[in-house]
Amino acid sequence: MLVAAAVCPCPPLLVPEVAAGAASELDAAREACDEAIGAVLAAGPDLLWVIGEGPRPGVHRPGSRGSFRPFGVDVDVCLGAPDDDSADDSAEVALPPSLSVGAWLLTRAGWTGEVRGYELAPGGTAFDTMDGAWRLGEGRTGKERVGFLVMGDGTACRTVKAPGYLDERAEGVDARIAEALRTCDRDGYLAQLDAGLAAELKISGRAPWQLLSAAWAADHDDDKGTSRLLYEDAPYGVGYFVASWT
Template sequence: MLAAAAVCPCPPLLVPEVAGGAAHEMDPARAACADAIGVLAAARPDRLVVVGPAGERQQGAFPAGSRGSLRGFGVDVEVTLGNAPAADGERALPPSLTLGAWLLARTGYAGDVTALGLDEALDPGHCAGAGRDLVAGDERIALLVMGDGSACRSAKAPGAYDERAAGFDAGVARALGAADTDALAAVDPAAAAALRASGRACWQLLAGAAAGAGLGGRLLYDEAPYGVGYFVASWS
Protein backbone atom coordinates (compact mmCIF):
# COMPACT_ATOMS: atom_id res chain seq x y z
CA MET A 1 0.00 0.00 0.00
CA LEU A 2 1.12 3.57 -0.61
CA ALA A 3 1.65 5.42 2.66
CA ALA A 4 2.92 8.76 1.30
CA ALA A 5 4.71 10.31 -1.65
CA ALA A 6 6.94 13.27 -2.39
CA VAL A 7 7.64 14.77 -5.80
CA CYS A 8 10.95 16.60 -6.27
CA PRO A 9 12.91 17.97 -9.23
CA CYS A 10 16.27 16.51 -10.19
CA PRO A 11 18.52 19.22 -11.61
CA PRO A 12 22.18 18.78 -10.56
CA LEU A 13 22.01 22.47 -9.54
CA LEU A 14 20.16 21.33 -6.41
CA VAL A 15 23.60 20.37 -5.11
CA PRO A 16 25.41 23.52 -3.90
CA GLU A 17 28.80 22.26 -5.06
CA VAL A 18 27.44 22.03 -8.61
CA ALA A 19 25.68 25.41 -8.49
CA GLY A 20 28.74 27.19 -7.08
CA GLY A 21 28.17 30.90 -6.60
CA ALA A 22 24.54 30.57 -7.72
CA ALA A 23 23.71 27.96 -5.05
CA HIS A 24 21.44 30.40 -3.18
CA GLU A 25 19.08 30.55 -6.17
CA MET A 26 17.91 27.00 -5.41
CA ASP A 27 17.58 27.48 -1.65
CA PRO A 28 13.75 27.61 -1.79
CA ALA A 29 13.62 24.41 -3.83
CA ARG A 30 15.97 22.63 -1.41
CA ALA A 31 13.88 23.74 1.54
CA ALA A 32 10.68 22.52 -0.10
CA CYS A 33 12.30 19.15 -0.87
CA ALA A 34 13.35 18.81 2.77
CA ASP A 35 9.78 19.52 3.89
CA ALA A 36 8.35 16.94 1.47
CA ILE A 37 10.81 14.28 2.59
CA GLY A 38 9.97 15.10 6.19
CA VAL A 39 6.39 14.09 5.45
CA LEU A 40 7.66 10.77 4.06
CA ALA A 41 9.66 10.15 7.22
CA ALA A 42 6.65 11.00 9.39
CA ALA A 43 4.61 8.35 7.58
CA ARG A 44 7.05 5.70 8.89
CA PRO A 45 6.94 3.49 5.79
CA ASP A 46 8.35 0.00 5.75
CA ARG A 47 10.34 0.99 2.67
CA LEU A 48 10.96 4.13 0.65
CA VAL A 49 11.43 3.79 -3.11
CA VAL A 50 13.15 6.54 -5.07
CA VAL A 51 11.79 6.66 -8.63
CA GLY A 52 13.47 8.70 -11.35
CA PRO A 53 13.86 8.97 -15.12
CA ALA A 54 16.63 6.85 -16.57
CA GLY A 55 18.09 5.93 -19.92
CA GLU A 56 17.64 2.52 -21.48
CA ARG A 57 20.80 1.12 -19.87
CA GLN A 58 20.06 2.63 -16.46
CA GLN A 59 16.46 1.57 -15.97
CA GLY A 60 15.38 -1.06 -13.49
CA ALA A 61 15.73 -1.73 -9.78
CA PHE A 62 18.63 -0.58 -7.59
CA PRO A 63 19.20 -2.06 -4.10
CA ALA A 64 20.13 -0.19 -0.97
CA GLY A 65 23.83 0.60 -1.01
CA SER A 66 23.92 1.45 -4.72
CA ARG A 67 26.23 4.36 -5.41
CA GLY A 68 26.01 7.43 -7.58
CA SER A 69 28.39 10.25 -8.46
CA LEU A 70 28.18 13.82 -9.71
CA ARG A 71 31.67 13.82 -11.19
CA GLY A 72 30.08 14.16 -14.61
CA PHE A 73 28.94 17.62 -13.48
CA GLY A 74 32.39 18.70 -12.42
CA VAL A 75 32.28 18.03 -8.67
CA ASP A 76 33.65 15.24 -6.52
CA VAL A 77 30.36 14.30 -4.83
CA GLU A 78 29.43 10.66 -4.24
CA VAL A 79 26.31 9.30 -2.58
CA THR A 80 25.09 5.93 -1.39
CA LEU A 81 21.44 4.92 -1.56
CA GLY A 82 20.12 4.63 1.98
CA ASN A 83 22.13 3.72 5.05
CA ALA A 84 23.28 0.32 3.78
CA PRO A 85 26.99 -0.28 3.17
CA ALA A 86 28.12 0.73 -0.30
CA ALA A 87 27.52 -2.17 -2.68
CA ASP A 88 30.54 -3.11 -4.78
CA GLY A 89 29.90 -4.22 -8.33
CA GLU A 90 26.41 -2.75 -8.56
CA ARG A 91 25.35 -0.50 -11.42
CA ALA A 92 25.88 3.19 -10.78
CA LEU A 93 22.75 5.20 -10.04
CA PRO A 94 21.57 7.42 -12.91
CA PRO A 95 21.62 11.18 -12.23
CA SER A 96 17.97 11.42 -11.15
CA LEU A 97 18.37 8.68 -8.54
CA THR A 98 21.72 10.11 -7.46
CA LEU A 99 19.93 13.38 -6.72
CA GLY A 100 17.22 11.49 -4.83
CA ALA A 101 19.83 9.68 -2.74
CA TRP A 102 21.56 13.02 -2.09
CA LEU A 103 18.30 14.60 -0.87
CA LEU A 104 17.64 11.69 1.48
CA ALA A 105 21.17 11.84 2.89
CA ARG A 106 20.92 15.64 3.27
CA THR A 107 17.72 15.34 5.28
CA GLY A 108 19.02 12.46 7.38
CA TYR A 109 16.41 9.92 6.27
CA ALA A 110 17.19 6.69 8.13
CA GLY A 111 14.71 4.12 6.79
CA ASP A 112 14.99 1.27 4.31
CA VAL A 113 15.54 2.64 0.78
CA THR A 114 15.59 1.11 -2.70
CA ALA A 115 15.28 2.79 -6.11
CA LEU A 116 13.81 2.34 -9.56
CA GLY A 117 15.03 3.92 -12.79
CA LEU A 118 12.14 4.39 -15.21
CA ASP A 119 12.46 4.64 -18.97
CA GLU A 120 11.24 8.12 -19.96
CA ALA A 121 9.62 6.68 -23.10
CA LEU A 122 7.46 4.17 -21.22
CA ASP A 123 3.80 4.54 -22.19
CA PRO A 124 1.25 5.71 -19.59
CA GLY A 125 -0.37 2.30 -19.15
CA HIS A 126 2.94 0.64 -18.36
CA CYS A 127 3.86 3.47 -15.98
CA ALA A 128 0.60 3.05 -14.07
CA GLY A 129 1.06 -0.70 -13.95
CA ALA A 130 4.57 -0.32 -12.57
CA GLY A 131 3.15 1.94 -9.85
CA ARG A 132 0.47 -0.56 -8.92
CA ASP A 133 3.07 -3.33 -8.76
CA LEU A 134 5.29 -1.27 -6.44
CA VAL A 135 2.58 -0.87 -3.83
CA ALA A 136 0.88 -4.25 -4.13
CA GLY A 137 0.75 -6.19 -0.89
CA ASP A 138 0.77 -5.22 2.77
CA GLU A 139 4.16 -3.46 2.88
CA ARG A 140 3.74 0.27 3.54
CA ILE A 141 5.60 2.04 0.73
CA ALA A 142 6.62 5.68 0.42
CA LEU A 143 7.66 7.09 -2.95
CA LEU A 144 10.19 9.83 -3.64
CA VAL A 145 9.39 10.69 -7.25
CA MET A 146 12.07 12.65 -9.12
CA GLY A 147 11.57 14.49 -12.40
CA ASP A 148 11.47 17.90 -14.04
CA GLY A 149 8.80 19.71 -15.99
CA SER A 150 9.22 21.33 -19.38
CA ALA A 151 12.62 22.66 -20.38
CA CYS A 152 11.20 25.29 -22.75
CA ARG A 153 9.95 28.08 -20.51
CA SER A 154 12.38 30.81 -21.62
CA ALA A 155 14.89 31.72 -24.31
CA LYS A 156 17.70 30.61 -21.96
CA ALA A 157 16.12 27.22 -21.21
CA PRO A 158 17.90 24.02 -22.29
CA GLY A 159 15.23 23.51 -24.96
CA ALA A 160 14.06 26.12 -27.41
CA TYR A 161 11.34 28.40 -26.06
CA ASP A 162 7.89 26.93 -26.63
CA GLU A 163 4.73 28.86 -25.82
CA ARG A 164 3.02 25.61 -24.79
CA ALA A 165 5.46 25.01 -21.94
CA ALA A 166 3.89 27.28 -19.32
CA GLY A 167 0.44 25.78 -19.82
CA PHE A 168 1.83 22.24 -19.70
CA ASP A 169 3.63 22.94 -16.42
CA ALA A 170 0.61 24.68 -14.93
CA GLY A 171 -1.51 21.60 -15.57
CA VAL A 172 1.07 19.33 -13.97
CA ALA A 173 1.37 21.65 -10.96
CA ARG A 174 -2.39 21.63 -10.44
CA ALA A 175 -2.48 17.84 -10.62
CA LEU A 176 0.41 17.43 -8.18
CA GLY A 177 -1.05 19.93 -5.73
CA ALA A 178 -4.45 18.21 -5.77
CA ALA A 179 -3.09 14.63 -5.82
CA ASP A 180 -5.19 14.28 -8.98
CA THR A 181 -4.22 10.85 -10.27
CA ASP A 182 -6.57 11.04 -13.25
CA ALA A 183 -5.02 14.30 -14.45
CA LEU A 184 -1.51 12.93 -14.09
CA ALA A 185 -2.46 9.76 -15.93
CA ALA A 186 -3.78 11.90 -18.78
CA VAL A 187 -0.54 13.85 -19.36
CA ASP A 188 0.26 13.48 -23.06
CA PRO A 189 3.58 11.63 -23.61
CA ALA A 190 4.09 13.30 -27.00
CA ALA A 191 3.68 16.78 -25.51
CA ALA A 192 5.96 15.91 -22.60
CA ALA A 193 8.64 14.65 -24.98
CA ALA A 194 8.36 17.71 -27.22
CA LEU A 195 8.74 19.98 -24.19
CA ARG A 196 11.55 17.84 -22.70
CA ALA A 197 9.65 17.13 -19.47
CA SER A 198 11.67 14.33 -17.91
CA GLY A 199 9.21 13.63 -15.08
CA ARG A 200 6.20 12.48 -17.12
CA ALA A 201 6.69 8.72 -16.80
CA CYS A 202 7.51 8.94 -13.08
CA TRP A 203 4.46 11.11 -12.35
CA GLN A 204 2.30 8.56 -14.14
CA LEU A 205 3.85 5.75 -12.09
CA LEU A 206 2.83 7.76 -9.04
CA ALA A 207 -0.69 8.09 -10.44
CA GLY A 208 -0.94 4.32 -10.72
CA ALA A 209 0.48 3.74 -7.25
CA ALA A 210 -1.81 6.31 -5.62
CA ALA A 211 -5.07 5.41 -7.36
CA GLY A 212 -7.59 4.61 -4.65
CA ALA A 213 -5.16 5.40 -1.81
CA GLY A 214 -7.10 8.48 -0.72
CA LEU A 215 -4.03 10.70 -0.30
CA GLY A 216 -4.28 14.48 -0.23
CA GLY A 217 -1.74 16.72 -1.97
CA ARG A 218 0.11 19.96 -1.27
CA LEU A 219 2.17 21.88 -3.83
CA LEU A 220 5.21 23.24 -2.02
CA TYR A 221 7.20 24.72 -4.92
CA ASP A 222 6.42 25.64 -8.52
CA GLU A 223 9.04 27.75 -10.28
CA ALA A 224 11.13 27.80 -13.44
CA PRO A 225 14.32 29.63 -12.38
CA TYR A 226 16.32 28.47 -15.39
CA GLY A 227 13.50 28.07 -17.86
CA VAL A 228 12.80 24.53 -16.57
CA GLY A 229 9.68 23.70 -14.58
CA TYR A 230 10.56 22.45 -11.10
CA PHE A 231 7.84 21.14 -8.77
CA VAL A 232 7.85 19.94 -5.18
CA ALA A 233 4.72 18.28 -3.85
CA SER A 234 3.76 16.23 -0.82
CA TRP A 235 1.04 13.55 -0.81
CA SER A 236 -0.10 12.04 2.47
Protein backbone atom coordinates in the same frame (compact mmCIF):
# COMPACT_ATOMS: atom_id res chain seq x y z
CA MET B 1 0.13 0.56 1.20
CA LEU B 2 1.54 3.79 -0.21
CA VAL B 3 1.26 6.08 2.83
CA ALA B 4 3.00 9.23 1.60
CA ALA B 5 4.88 10.68 -1.36
CA ALA B 6 7.20 13.61 -1.97
CA VAL B 7 7.53 15.05 -5.47
CA CYS B 8 10.80 16.92 -6.07
CA PRO B 9 12.69 18.35 -9.06
CA CYS B 10 15.87 16.60 -10.12
CA PRO B 11 18.38 19.13 -11.49
CA PRO B 12 21.93 18.41 -10.27
CA LEU B 13 21.98 22.15 -9.47
CA LEU B 14 20.05 21.28 -6.30
CA VAL B 15 23.40 20.05 -4.96
CA PRO B 16 25.16 23.24 -3.77
CA GLU B 17 28.59 22.05 -4.88
CA VAL B 18 27.27 21.68 -8.44
CA ALA B 19 25.55 25.07 -8.41
CA ALA B 20 28.65 26.70 -6.86
CA GLY B 21 28.18 30.49 -6.78
CA ALA B 22 24.54 30.20 -7.86
CA ALA B 23 23.61 27.78 -5.07
CA SER B 24 21.48 30.33 -3.21
CA GLU B 25 19.15 30.66 -6.21
CA LEU B 26 17.60 27.27 -5.37
CA ASP B 27 17.51 27.65 -1.57
CA ALA B 28 13.70 27.87 -1.61
CA ALA B 29 13.45 24.70 -3.70
CA ARG B 30 15.76 22.82 -1.33
CA GLU B 31 13.77 23.94 1.69
CA ALA B 32 10.54 22.80 0.04
CA CYS B 33 12.11 19.42 -0.76
CA ASP B 34 13.17 19.09 2.87
CA GLU B 35 9.58 19.77 3.97
CA ALA B 36 8.05 17.29 1.51
CA ILE B 37 10.50 14.54 2.40
CA GLY B 38 10.02 15.26 6.09
CA ALA B 39 6.29 14.58 5.66
CA VAL B 40 7.07 11.21 4.06
CA LEU B 41 9.42 10.24 6.87
CA ALA B 42 6.87 11.38 9.47
CA ALA B 43 4.38 8.90 7.95
CA GLY B 44 6.65 6.06 9.13
CA PRO B 45 7.29 4.08 5.93
CA ASP B 46 8.89 0.65 6.20
CA LEU B 47 10.39 1.13 2.74
CA LEU B 48 11.10 4.20 0.65
CA TRP B 49 11.28 4.09 -3.15
CA VAL B 50 13.17 6.79 -5.06
CA ILE B 51 11.68 7.00 -8.57
CA GLY B 52 13.06 8.82 -11.61
CA GLU B 53 13.79 8.57 -15.31
CA GLY B 54 16.99 7.18 -16.76
CA PRO B 55 18.47 5.20 -19.65
CA ARG B 56 18.54 1.79 -17.90
CA PRO B 57 15.08 0.95 -16.53
CA GLY B 58 14.98 -1.31 -13.52
CA VAL B 59 15.48 -1.55 -9.78
CA HIS B 60 18.50 -0.17 -7.94
CA ARG B 61 19.18 -1.99 -4.71
CA PRO B 62 20.37 -0.46 -1.45
CA GLY B 63 23.97 0.68 -1.73
CA SER B 64 23.70 1.64 -5.41
CA ARG B 65 25.95 4.59 -6.12
CA GLY B 66 25.73 7.78 -8.10
CA SER B 67 28.11 10.63 -8.74
CA PHE B 68 28.10 14.28 -9.68
CA ARG B 69 31.60 14.06 -11.11
CA PRO B 70 30.20 14.37 -14.66
CA PHE B 71 28.99 17.81 -13.57
CA GLY B 72 32.45 18.89 -12.48
CA VAL B 73 32.41 18.28 -8.72
CA ASP B 74 33.91 15.58 -6.54
CA VAL B 75 30.63 14.52 -4.91
CA ASP B 76 29.42 10.92 -4.74
CA VAL B 77 26.18 9.59 -3.27
CA CYS B 78 24.87 6.24 -2.09
CA LEU B 79 21.27 5.02 -2.07
CA GLY B 80 21.13 3.93 1.54
CA ALA B 81 23.37 1.25 2.98
CA PRO B 82 24.24 -1.87 0.95
CA ASP B 83 22.26 -5.00 1.76
CA ASP B 84 23.80 -8.47 1.76
CA ASP B 85 22.86 -9.07 -1.89
CA SER B 86 24.26 -5.80 -3.22
CA ALA B 87 27.42 -5.45 -1.16
CA ASP B 88 29.64 -6.95 -3.85
CA ASP B 89 28.37 -5.12 -6.91
CA SER B 90 26.77 -1.87 -5.74
CA ALA B 91 29.83 0.17 -6.69
CA GLU B 92 29.37 -0.91 -10.32
CA VAL B 93 25.75 0.22 -10.55
CA ALA B 94 25.51 3.88 -11.59
CA LEU B 95 22.39 5.76 -10.59
CA PRO B 96 21.05 8.15 -13.23
CA PRO B 97 21.17 11.84 -12.29
CA SER B 98 17.52 11.86 -11.21
CA LEU B 99 18.07 9.12 -8.63
CA SER B 100 21.44 10.56 -7.61
CA VAL B 101 19.72 13.82 -6.68
CA GLY B 102 17.10 11.80 -4.80
CA ALA B 103 19.80 9.92 -2.89
CA TRP B 104 21.44 13.25 -2.02
CA LEU B 105 18.14 14.61 -0.70
CA LEU B 106 17.56 11.53 1.45
CA THR B 107 21.05 11.76 2.91
CA ARG B 108 20.37 15.44 3.64
CA ALA B 109 17.13 14.41 5.39
CA GLY B 110 18.92 11.81 7.52
CA TRP B 111 16.95 8.79 6.26
CA THR B 112 18.58 5.57 7.50
CA GLY B 113 15.76 3.13 6.76
CA GLU B 114 15.31 0.75 3.86
CA VAL B 115 15.43 2.37 0.42
CA ARG B 116 15.44 1.24 -3.20
CA GLY B 117 15.56 3.04 -6.52
CA TYR B 118 13.28 2.54 -9.51
CA GLU B 119 14.50 3.83 -12.89
CA LEU B 120 11.89 4.41 -15.57
CA ALA B 121 12.29 4.85 -19.31
CA PRO B 122 11.24 8.37 -20.41
CA GLY B 123 8.82 7.18 -23.10
CA GLY B 124 7.13 4.43 -21.11
CA THR B 125 3.57 3.33 -21.84
CA ALA B 126 0.53 3.19 -19.59
CA PHE B 127 1.14 -0.55 -19.23
CA ASP B 128 4.68 0.12 -18.02
CA THR B 129 3.32 2.56 -15.47
CA MET B 130 0.71 0.17 -14.11
CA ASP B 131 3.21 -2.70 -14.06
CA GLY B 132 5.67 -0.50 -12.19
CA ALA B 133 3.02 0.55 -9.69
CA TRP B 134 2.24 -3.11 -9.01
CA ARG B 135 5.90 -3.98 -8.60
CA LEU B 136 6.39 -1.18 -6.10
CA GLY B 137 3.19 -1.98 -4.21
CA GLU B 138 2.70 -3.79 -0.95
CA GLY B 139 2.23 -7.24 -2.50
CA ARG B 140 5.54 -7.07 -4.39
CA THR B 141 7.73 -5.69 -1.60
CA GLY B 142 6.16 -7.38 1.39
CA LYS B 143 6.19 -4.05 3.23
CA GLU B 144 3.01 -2.77 4.87
CA ARG B 145 3.87 0.94 4.68
CA VAL B 146 5.62 2.33 1.59
CA GLY B 147 6.77 5.88 0.79
CA PHE B 148 7.76 7.41 -2.55
CA LEU B 149 10.28 10.11 -3.41
CA VAL B 150 9.36 11.01 -6.98
CA MET B 151 11.97 12.92 -8.98
CA GLY B 152 11.21 14.87 -12.16
CA ASP B 153 11.16 18.27 -13.84
CA GLY B 154 8.49 20.00 -15.88
CA THR B 155 9.00 21.65 -19.24
CA ALA B 156 12.44 22.94 -20.20
CA CYS B 157 11.08 25.48 -22.69
CA ARG B 158 9.85 28.41 -20.61
CA THR B 159 12.30 31.07 -21.92
CA VAL B 160 14.61 31.65 -24.86
CA LYS B 161 17.54 30.73 -22.60
CA ALA B 162 15.96 27.47 -21.45
CA PRO B 163 17.57 24.16 -22.50
CA GLY B 164 14.77 23.63 -25.04
CA TYR B 165 14.41 27.29 -26.04
CA LEU B 166 11.01 28.99 -25.80
CA ASP B 167 7.85 27.04 -26.57
CA GLU B 168 4.57 28.90 -26.09
CA ARG B 169 2.87 25.71 -24.88
CA ALA B 170 5.24 25.22 -21.96
CA GLU B 171 3.75 27.64 -19.43
CA GLY B 172 0.27 26.21 -19.82
CA VAL B 173 1.48 22.63 -19.53
CA ASP B 174 3.45 23.44 -16.38
CA ALA B 175 0.35 25.11 -14.91
CA ARG B 176 -1.66 21.92 -15.51
CA ILE B 177 1.10 19.82 -13.94
CA ALA B 178 1.20 22.08 -10.89
CA GLU B 179 -2.56 21.82 -10.43
CA ALA B 180 -2.44 18.03 -10.76
CA LEU B 181 0.27 17.82 -8.11
CA ARG B 182 -1.75 20.17 -5.91
CA THR B 183 -4.81 17.87 -6.09
CA CYS B 184 -3.39 14.31 -6.10
CA ASP B 185 -4.08 14.21 -9.86
CA ARG B 186 -7.83 13.95 -9.25
CA ASP B 187 -8.55 14.99 -12.85
CA GLY B 188 -6.04 12.50 -14.28
CA TYR B 189 -3.87 15.01 -16.14
CA LEU B 190 -0.60 13.37 -15.07
CA ALA B 191 -1.95 9.92 -15.86
CA GLN B 192 -2.80 11.03 -19.40
CA LEU B 193 0.20 13.27 -20.14
CA ASP B 194 1.28 12.44 -23.68
CA ALA B 195 4.75 10.98 -24.23
CA GLY B 196 5.22 12.88 -27.47
CA LEU B 197 4.34 16.21 -25.89
CA ALA B 198 6.62 15.44 -22.94
CA ALA B 199 9.50 14.74 -25.30
CA GLU B 200 8.90 17.93 -27.30
CA LEU B 201 8.85 20.04 -24.14
CA LYS B 202 11.71 18.08 -22.52
CA ILE B 203 9.67 17.03 -19.48
CA SER B 204 11.60 14.56 -17.33
CA GLY B 205 8.88 13.89 -14.76
CA ARG B 206 6.16 12.33 -16.91
CA ALA B 207 6.86 8.64 -16.24
CA PRO B 208 7.57 9.04 -12.49
CA TRP B 209 4.47 11.19 -11.99
CA GLN B 210 2.33 8.69 -13.88
CA LEU B 211 3.62 5.85 -11.73
CA LEU B 212 2.81 7.88 -8.61
CA SER B 213 -0.68 8.64 -9.91
CA ALA B 214 -1.36 4.97 -10.68
CA ALA B 215 -0.04 3.71 -7.35
CA TRP B 216 -1.87 6.40 -5.35
CA ALA B 217 -5.16 5.72 -7.11
CA ALA B 218 -4.81 1.99 -6.43
CA ASP B 219 -4.36 2.54 -2.68
CA HIS B 220 -6.57 5.62 -2.19
CA ASP B 221 -9.57 5.07 -4.41
CA ASP B 222 -12.16 6.52 -2.02
CA ASP B 223 -10.04 9.01 -0.07
CA LYS B 224 -7.32 10.80 -2.03
CA GLY B 225 -5.69 12.09 1.15
CA THR B 226 -4.05 15.47 1.61
CA SER B 227 -1.93 17.12 -1.07
CA ARG B 228 0.07 20.34 -1.00
CA LEU B 229 2.08 22.15 -3.66
CA LEU B 230 5.03 23.54 -1.74
CA TYR B 231 7.04 25.09 -4.57
CA GLU B 232 6.43 26.09 -8.17
CA ASP B 233 8.87 28.12 -10.24
CA ALA B 234 10.83 28.06 -13.49
CA PRO B 235 14.41 29.12 -12.77
CA TYR B 236 16.64 28.75 -15.80
CA GLY B 237 13.49 28.31 -17.90
CA VAL B 238 12.71 24.84 -16.45
CA GLY B 239 9.56 24.02 -14.50
CA TYR B 240 10.35 22.83 -10.98
CA PHE B 241 7.69 21.55 -8.58
CA VAL B 242 7.69 20.27 -5.01
CA ALA B 243 4.58 18.56 -3.67
CA SER B 244 3.57 16.49 -0.69
CA TRP B 245 0.90 13.77 -0.78
CA THR B 246 -0.08 12.16 2.52
